[in-house]
Amino acid sequence: MNAPSNALLRARSHLEGAWRRERSLDFALRMVEVELDLARAMLAVDIAEDPLEFADAVDFEMAAWKLYLERLQARAASVGDEAEAEQTVRELRRLLTELGGRLAEFRAAPASDWPGSSEGVRAAIADLEHAADEASAAFY
Numbered sequence: 022m023n024a025p026s027n028a029l030l031r032a033r034s035h036l037e038g039a040w041r042r043e044r045s046l047d048f049a050l051r052m053v054e055v056e057l058d059l060a061r062a063m064l065a066v067d068i069a070e071d072p073l074e075f076a077d078a079v080d081f082e083m084a085a086w087k088l089y090l091e092r093l094q095a096r097a098a099s100v101g102d103e104a105e106a107e108q109t110v111r112e113l114r115r116l117l118t119e120l121g122g123r124l125a126e127f128r129a130a131p132a133s134d135w136p137g138s139s140e141g142v143r144a145a146i147a148d149l150e151h152a153a154d155e156a157s158a159a160f161y
Contacts, residue, residue, distance in 0.1 A: 052092050059085040066146065072127075072135040079124050079142055086117050086149065093153070097160040109156045116152055120145040 062082035069075035090113050097106030123145040130138040 048092075048096065052096070055085070055089050055092050059089055061085075063146075066143075072132050072138070075135075075139055075142075076124065076128055079120070079127075079146075082146070083117065083120060083124070086120075086153075089153070090114060090117065093156060093160065097156070100160055106160070109159070113149065113152055113156060116145070116149040120149055 059082070062078065062085040065078035066075065066082055069078045090110055093113070094106060094110040097103075097109060120142065123141045127138055127142050
């Protein structure tokens with residue numbers, strides 16, 4: 022091979038590596054944004070002062086979790102066993118659905134039961150957070 026061909030191959034390899042790093046960095050920044058949204062939502066749940074505010078905050082948190090799970094699934098599929106990633110995300114989605122059910126029960130409870138009636142929702146959130154922490158550690 023002549024020198025110009027070697028130079029082109031080296032340049033191409035370098036550019037491909039830079040592109041991969043750029044994509045990885047872009048993904049990491051987007052994940053940080055999602056995690057910040059999730060943290061804001063968690064804080065809103067924690068400081069809610071009445072049942073309506075609490076329910077709205079949980080809705081906001083659930084929306085943030087949905088986006089988080091989409092990003093986690095994309096990351097997991099790109100770095101590991103796709104079947105394992107699907108199973109992990111499926112379990113996290115099941116926990117998110119369970120949280121939705123607990124929120125519906127909370128909304129059906131009398132307002133006079135506040136804040137005790139929020140315990141089922143808070144337990145479902147804790148279960149989801151724990152499972153997501155384990156999944157995140159496995160794929161990062």
